[in-house]
Protein backbone atom coordinates (compact mmCIF):
# COMPACT_ATOMS: atom_id res chain seq x y z
CA UNK A 675 0.00 0.00 0.00
CA UNK A 676 2.74 2.40 1.07
CA UNK A 677 4.69 1.34 -1.99
CA UNK A 678 1.79 2.16 -4.33
CA UNK A 679 1.29 5.51 -2.62
CA UNK A 680 4.93 6.54 -2.97
CA UNK A 681 4.85 5.46 -6.62
CA UNK A 682 1.80 7.68 -7.26
CA UNK A 683 3.40 10.60 -5.41
CA UNK A 684 6.55 10.20 -7.48
CA UNK A 685 4.54 10.11 -10.69
CA UNK A 686 2.60 13.25 -9.69
CA UNK A 687 5.87 15.03 -8.89
CA UNK A 688 7.37 14.04 -12.23
CA UNK A 689 4.29 15.21 -14.14
CA UNK A 690 4.29 18.50 -12.24
CA UNK A 691 7.95 19.08 -13.13
CA UNK A 692 7.29 18.32 -16.80
CA UNK A 693 4.35 20.75 -16.94
CA UNK A 694 6.38 23.47 -15.20
CA UNK A 695 9.34 22.93 -17.55
CA UNK A 696 7.02 23.03 -20.58
CA UNK A 697 5.33 26.24 -19.42
CA UNK A 698 8.73 27.85 -18.78
CA UNK A 699 10.06 26.85 -22.22
CA UNK A 700 6.94 28.26 -23.92
CA UNK A 701 7.02 31.54 -21.97
CA UNK A 702 10.72 32.12 -22.55
CA UNK A 703 10.33 31.41 -26.26
CA UNK A 704 12.63 28.34 -26.24
CA UNK A 705 9.78 26.46 -27.88
CA UNK A 706 7.74 28.19 -30.58
CA UNK A 707 4.36 26.65 -31.26
CA UNK A 708 2.78 27.64 -34.62
CA UNK A 709 -0.31 29.87 -34.26
CA UNK A 710 -2.72 27.22 -35.53
CA UNK A 711 -1.60 24.86 -32.74
CA UNK A 712 -2.12 27.49 -30.02
CA UNK A 713 -5.77 27.47 -28.91
CA UNK A 714 -5.26 30.57 -26.73
CA UNK A 715 -3.82 32.76 -29.52
CA UNK A 716 -6.27 34.88 -31.54
CA UNK A 717 -7.03 33.47 -34.97
CA UNK A 718 -5.10 35.09 -37.84
CA UNK A 719 -5.82 35.25 -41.56
CA UNK A 720 -2.59 33.59 -42.60
CA UNK A 721 -2.51 30.61 -40.26
CA UNK A 722 -3.47 27.33 -41.94
CA UNK A 723 -6.62 25.66 -40.64
CA UNK A 724 -5.89 23.53 -37.59
CA UNK A 725 -7.65 21.54 -34.90
CA UNK A 726 -8.50 24.72 -32.97
CA UNK A 727 -9.77 26.87 -35.86
CA UNK A 728 -13.47 26.58 -35.05
CA UNK A 729 -12.75 26.96 -31.32
CA UNK A 730 -10.82 30.16 -32.02
CA UNK A 731 -13.63 31.50 -34.20
CA UNK A 732 -16.11 30.74 -31.39
CA UNK A 733 -13.97 32.83 -29.04
CA UNK A 734 -14.59 35.90 -31.22
CA UNK A 735 -18.30 35.64 -30.40
CA UNK A 736 -17.62 36.48 -26.76
CA UNK A 737 -15.18 39.28 -27.50
CA UNK A 738 -16.46 41.89 -30.02
CA UNK A 739 -13.32 44.05 -29.74
CA UNK A 740 -11.07 41.07 -30.50
CA UNK A 741 -13.32 40.12 -33.41
CA UNK A 742 -13.00 43.56 -35.00
CA UNK A 743 -9.25 43.65 -34.46
CA UNK A 744 -8.93 40.29 -36.27
CA UNK A 745 -11.26 41.49 -39.03
CA UNK A 746 -9.05 44.56 -39.50
CA UNK A 747 -6.16 42.26 -40.51
CA UNK A 748 -8.16 40.66 -43.35
CA UNK A 749 -8.60 42.00 -46.91
CA UNK A 750 -12.30 42.60 -46.25
CA UNK A 751 -13.51 46.16 -46.83
CA UNK A 752 -16.02 46.89 -44.09
CA UNK A 753 -17.41 49.44 -41.70
CA UNK A 754 -18.95 48.75 -38.30
CA UNK A 755 -22.74 48.87 -38.03
CA UNK A 756 -24.58 50.06 -34.92
CA UNK A 757 -26.52 47.30 -33.16
CA UNK A 758 -30.15 47.25 -34.24
CA UNK A 759 -32.89 47.51 -31.63
CA UNK A 760 -34.24 43.99 -30.94
CA UNK A 761 -37.45 43.37 -32.88
CA UNK A 762 -38.75 39.98 -31.89
CA UNK A 763 -35.84 37.63 -32.54
CA UNK A 764 -34.49 39.70 -35.41
CA UNK A 765 -31.67 42.19 -35.69
CA UNK A 766 -27.91 42.13 -35.38
CA UNK A 767 -25.22 42.81 -32.83
CA UNK A 768 -21.51 43.29 -33.53
CA UNK A 769 -22.15 43.36 -37.26
CA UNK A 770 -20.31 45.07 -40.11
CA UNK A 771 -21.25 46.22 -43.61
CA UNK A 772 -19.06 44.41 -46.16
CA UNK A 773 -18.44 46.12 -49.50
CA UNK A 774 -15.61 43.91 -50.78
CA UNK A 775 -13.59 40.83 -49.86
CA UNK A 776 -10.53 39.69 -51.82
CA UNK A 777 -13.23 39.67 -54.50
CA UNK A 778 -15.96 42.12 -55.47
CA UNK A 779 -19.28 41.59 -53.75
CA UNK A 780 -22.31 43.51 -54.92
CA UNK A 781 -24.45 44.76 -53.38
CA UNK A 782 -22.72 45.37 -50.00
CA UNK A 783 -24.29 43.35 -47.20
CA UNK A 784 -24.43 43.29 -43.38
CA UNK A 785 -22.83 40.33 -41.61
CA UNK A 786 -22.02 39.56 -37.99
CA UNK A 787 -18.34 40.04 -37.22
CA UNK A 788 -17.92 36.35 -36.34
CA UNK A 789 -19.34 35.27 -39.72
CA UNK A 790 -17.26 37.93 -41.52
CA UNK A 791 -14.00 36.51 -40.08
CA UNK A 792 -15.07 33.01 -41.15
CA UNK A 793 -15.81 34.37 -44.65
CA UNK A 794 -12.36 35.98 -44.90
CA UNK A 795 -10.57 32.78 -43.78
CA UNK A 796 -12.64 30.57 -46.08
CA UNK A 797 -12.00 32.81 -49.09
CA UNK A 798 -8.26 32.97 -48.35
CA UNK A 799 -7.64 29.30 -47.56
CA UNK A 800 -10.32 27.51 -49.58
CA UNK A 801 -11.99 29.53 -52.35
CA UNK A 802 -9.02 31.33 -53.95
CA UNK A 803 -6.64 28.34 -53.79
CA UNK A 804 -9.37 26.14 -55.35
CA UNK A 805 -9.86 28.64 -58.19
CA UNK A 806 -6.09 28.69 -58.81
CA UNK A 807 -5.90 24.89 -58.78
CA UNK A 808 -8.86 24.24 -61.07
CA UNK A 809 -8.66 27.27 -63.39
CA UNK A 810 -5.24 28.86 -62.85
CA UNK A 811 -6.75 32.24 -61.90
CA UNK A 812 -8.45 33.90 -58.94
CA UNK A 813 -12.13 34.51 -58.29
CA UNK A 814 -12.93 38.13 -59.14
CA UNK A 815 -16.43 38.30 -57.79
CA UNK A 816 -18.63 36.46 -55.29
CA UNK A 817 -22.28 36.49 -56.35
CA UNK A 818 -24.53 36.39 -53.31
CA UNK A 819 -28.27 36.26 -52.70
CA UNK A 820 -28.21 38.21 -49.45
CA UNK A 821 -27.39 37.86 -45.78
CA UNK A 822 -29.79 39.52 -43.35
CA UNK A 823 -33.48 38.59 -43.46
CA UNK A 824 -35.93 38.65 -40.57
CA UNK A 825 -37.43 35.21 -41.11
CA UNK A 826 -37.72 31.66 -39.83
CA UNK A 827 -35.85 28.69 -41.29
CA UNK A 828 -37.08 28.18 -44.91
CA UNK A 829 -39.36 31.22 -44.46
CA UNK A 830 -41.94 29.08 -42.61
CA UNK A 831 -44.59 30.77 -40.46
CA UNK A 832 -43.49 28.83 -37.37
CA UNK A 833 -40.30 27.16 -36.20
CA UNK A 834 -36.84 28.38 -35.31
CA UNK A 835 -35.41 31.66 -36.55
CA UNK A 836 -32.97 31.39 -39.42
CA UNK A 837 -29.35 32.42 -38.86
CA UNK A 838 -30.19 35.06 -41.48
CA UNK A 839 -32.37 36.80 -38.86
CA UNK A 840 -29.23 37.77 -36.91
CA UNK A 841 -27.05 38.52 -39.98
CA UNK A 842 -25.02 35.38 -39.21
CA UNK A 843 -25.57 33.82 -42.64
CA UNK A 844 -24.69 34.47 -46.27
CA UNK A 845 -26.17 32.75 -49.34
CA UNK A 846 -23.72 32.39 -52.24
CA UNK A 847 -25.08 31.67 -55.73
CA UNK A 848 -21.74 31.43 -57.51
CA UNK A 849 -18.49 33.03 -58.52
CA UNK A 850 -17.05 34.98 -61.44
CA UNK A 851 -13.48 34.12 -62.40
CA UNK A 852 -10.87 36.66 -63.46
CA UNK A 853 -11.56 35.95 -67.17
CA UNK A 854 -15.30 36.53 -66.71
CA UNK A 855 -16.41 32.88 -66.59
CA UNK A 856 -19.36 32.35 -64.24
CA UNK A 857 -19.62 29.34 -61.98
CA UNK A 858 -23.18 28.83 -60.76
CA UNK A 859 -24.32 26.46 -58.02
CA UNK A 860 -27.62 25.91 -59.87
CA UNK A 861 -25.97 25.08 -63.19
CA UNK A 862 -22.62 23.51 -62.36
CA UNK A 863 -22.99 21.70 -59.02
CA UNK A 864 -23.42 18.23 -60.57
CA UNK A 865 -20.85 18.70 -63.33
CA UNK A 866 -17.93 16.28 -63.43
CA UNK A 867 -15.61 19.02 -64.79
CA UNK A 868 -13.62 21.66 -62.92
CA UNK A 869 -16.62 23.96 -62.25
CA UNK A 870 -18.48 21.22 -60.36
CA UNK A 871 -15.33 20.08 -58.59
CA UNK A 872 -14.57 23.62 -57.42
CA UNK A 873 -18.11 24.19 -56.11
CA UNK A 874 -18.18 20.89 -54.18
CA UNK A 875 -14.69 21.51 -52.83
CA UNK A 876 -15.41 25.03 -51.55
CA UNK A 877 -18.60 23.73 -49.89
CA UNK A 878 -16.63 21.00 -48.08
CA UNK A 879 -13.93 23.51 -47.14
CA UNK A 880 -16.54 25.85 -45.65
CA UNK A 881 -17.27 23.23 -42.95
CA UNK A 882 -13.93 24.04 -41.31
CA UNK A 883 -14.85 27.70 -40.79
CA UNK A 884 -18.64 27.90 -40.61
CA UNK A 885 -21.11 26.12 -38.35
CA UNK A 886 -23.69 25.58 -41.07
CA UNK A 887 -22.52 24.86 -44.63
CA UNK A 888 -25.52 23.72 -46.67
CA UNK A 889 -25.65 23.08 -50.41
CA UNK A 890 -27.78 21.41 -53.10
CA UNK A 891 -27.40 17.98 -51.50
CA UNK A 892 -29.06 19.21 -48.30
CA UNK A 893 -32.46 19.88 -49.85
CA UNK A 894 -34.36 21.43 -52.74
CA UNK A 895 -34.35 24.87 -51.06
CA UNK A 896 -30.54 24.95 -51.46
CA UNK A 897 -30.35 23.80 -55.09
CA UNK A 898 -29.13 27.21 -56.26
CA UNK A 899 -26.84 28.41 -53.47
CA UNK A 900 -24.44 27.61 -50.65
CA UNK A 901 -25.75 28.71 -47.26
CA UNK A 902 -22.87 29.55 -44.90
CA UNK A 903 -23.55 30.53 -41.29
CA UNK A 904 -22.05 30.98 -37.85
CA UNK A 905 -23.77 30.41 -34.54
CA UNK A 906 -26.15 27.56 -35.40
CA UNK A 907 -25.63 23.81 -35.09
CA UNK A 908 -22.65 22.28 -36.93
CA UNK A 909 -24.27 20.92 -40.08
CA UNK A 910 -22.23 20.20 -43.18
CA UNK A 911 -24.29 18.81 -46.05
Ligand SMILES: [Zn+2]
Nearest residue numbers: 843844845901
Ligand atom coordinates in the same frame (compact mmCIF):
# COMPACT_ATOMS: atom_id res chain seq x y z
ZN1 LIG B 1 -29.24 30.85 -46.24
